[in-house]
Amino acid sequence: MRALIVYVLIFIPLSAGAEQEAKFWLNKMSIAVESLNYEGTFVFMHDHEMETMHIIHGSDSLGVKERLVSLNGEPREVIRDNGVLTCIWPKSRVLVVERNRVRPGFPAAIPEHIDTLVDHYELLVVGTSRIAGFDCKVIEIRPKDHFRYGYRLCVAESSGMLLKSAMLDIEGKPIEQVMFTGIEFFDDIPEISFKPSAILADSIKQAVSVRDHPTVLQADLGWRIDRMPTGFRVSENVKRPIPASTSPVQHMIVSDGLASVSIFIAKPDAVNGFFSGAIGRGAFHAYAFNVNQHQVTVVGEVPRDTVKMIGESIVYKGGEHD
Numbered sequence: 001m002r003a004l005i006v007y008v009l010i011f012i013p014l015s016a017g018a019e020q021e022a023k024f025w026l027n028k029m030s031i032a033v034e035s036l037n038y039e040g041t042f043v044f045m046h047d048h049e050m051e052t053m054h055i056i057h058g059s060d061s062l063g064v065k066e067r068l069v070s071l072n073g074e075p076r077e078v079i080r081d082n083g084v085l086t087c088i089w090p091k092s093r094v095l096v097v098e099r100n101r102v103r104p105g106f107p108a109a110i111p112e113h114i115d116t117l118v119d120h121y122e123l124l125v126v127g128t129s130r131i132a133g134f135d136c137k138v139i140e141i142r143p144k145d146h147f148r149y150g151y152r153l154c155v156a157e158s159s160g161m162l163l164k165s166a167m168l169d170i171e172g173k174p175i176e177q178v179m180f181t182g183i184e185f186f187d188d189i190p191e192i193s194f195k196p197s198a199i200l201a202d203s204i205k206q207a208v209s210v211r212d213h214p215t216v217l218q219a220d221l222g223w224r225i226d227r228m229p230t231g232f233r234v235s236e237n238v239k240r241p242i243p244a245s246t247s248p249v250q251h252m253i254v255s256d257g258l259a260s261v262s263i264f265i266a267k268p269d270a271v272n273g274f275f276s277g278a279i280g281r282g283a284f285h286a287y288a289f290n291v292n293q294h295q296v297t298v299v300g301e302v303p304r305d306t307v308k309m310i311g312e313s314i315v316y317k318g319g320e321h322d
Contacts, residue, residue: 022123025137026114028160029153033110035059036161039193040132040183041071046176047282058189065194077196088196110162111141113257120144120231120256129154131163132180141258146170147229147306148259149283159185167283170303175283216240217248223265227313229306231256254310261300261310268295280304292316 037058044051052071058064063082070076077088087096111117122142129138136154143150150172154164164179217239225234236253250265268274276289286299287307291314298311 018125019118019123021125022139023114025125025139025155025160026111026123026153029139029155029162030110030114032156032160033162034064036159037186037189038161038183039186039189040180042178042180042183044176044178056189056193058194060188067194067196069197079194079196081194086196111258112255116257117141120148121150121258126152128157129164131156132183134158134161134163134183136163143170145229146303147309148256148302149175151258154179161185167301219250219252220265222316222318223250223252224315224317225252225254225263225310225313226315228254228310229256232259232261232310235260259300259302259306261298261302261307263310263314264297264299265291265294265314267293278304278308287311 039054039056041052041054044053051073054069054071056067058066064080065082066078066080068078075090077090079086079088085098087098088094117123121144122140124140124142125137126140127138129136131154134156135158136156139153139155141151141153149170150168152166152168152174153162155161156163161183163183164177166174166177169175219237219239221237232254233256234252235255236251239248239250241248246269247267250263252263252265254261254263274290274295278285278287280286283301284299285302285304285307286297287310288295288297289311290296294316296311296314298307298314300307
């Protein structure tokens with residue numbers, strides 16, 4: 001009985017305090033990544049490959065701007081200007097402009113709703129480190145089941161900036177890592193820093209693809225997911241026309257606030273256009289199959305069991321038909 005009382009009075013308050021400390025750093029990180037003005041170089045390591053990118057990020061009263069330039073591999077440049085995303089491939093002289101739906105910058109785990117993560121993840125401050133010349137707190141986000149990956153994050157003590165991120169498999173081993181090798185912070189960044197440097201617009205020889213305002217159609221609510229891992233919810237469900245098909249594609253996104261899975265549902269143009277099976281590479285897994293004469297594809301940076309459970313639970317229960 002005495003041991004139980006000691007556990008209640010000491011261990012539980014310490015655990016709660018550790019969780020609150022981790023939440024503090026995660027909140028500070030989420031704000032810093034978007035609101036700070038910075039310029040730096042980071043490496044992205046995945047699938048036994050390494051990409052190096054240069055990033056310039058600025059934030060002011062008008063919104064967020066960002067420019068990314070690849071330093072190895074095929075030359076490419078990505079510019080985010082508030083709601084518009086511009087992608088440039090100078091070698092093939094192709095430019096694509098579209099509405100910005102995802103954050104294209106530092107490819108790491110940025111939780112959407114930190115307070116709700118504790119239902120499915122354990123949040124811990126596990127130590128300190130030093131990245132790109134800055135002291136940082138090491139935060140671990142450990143999943144409570146095998147349906148999601150974990151993360152180890154290094155958050156700068158001085159600024160809250162995310163300096164390193166590692167996605168961890170169910171055994172706690174890194175699947176992919178992102179790390180700044182150098183970074184500087186500024187009070188402001190000149191507007192010219194966000195102008196494309198790779199090519200000029202009038203040098204494009206291939207037709208420019210512009211998708212600033214993609215058509216959004218009413219989703220067919222007959223499509224249902226009967227079973228998902230605990231904590232996952234449908235966060236988006238729309239239809240969009242695509243150039244490669246005469247039929248629109250229904251796109252559903254399910255998320256737990258950190259991990260997310262996309263579901264694409266479309267009717268193939270040809271009766272032999274179906275494909276099925278599962279593939280995986282690094283953190284990425286996909287599962288495809290035929291439901292109600294529609295091609296259904298489930299993809300996401302989640303464990304294989306997650307896409308398999310969601311995929312096998314998708315059913316059609318009546319509603320609109322394409």
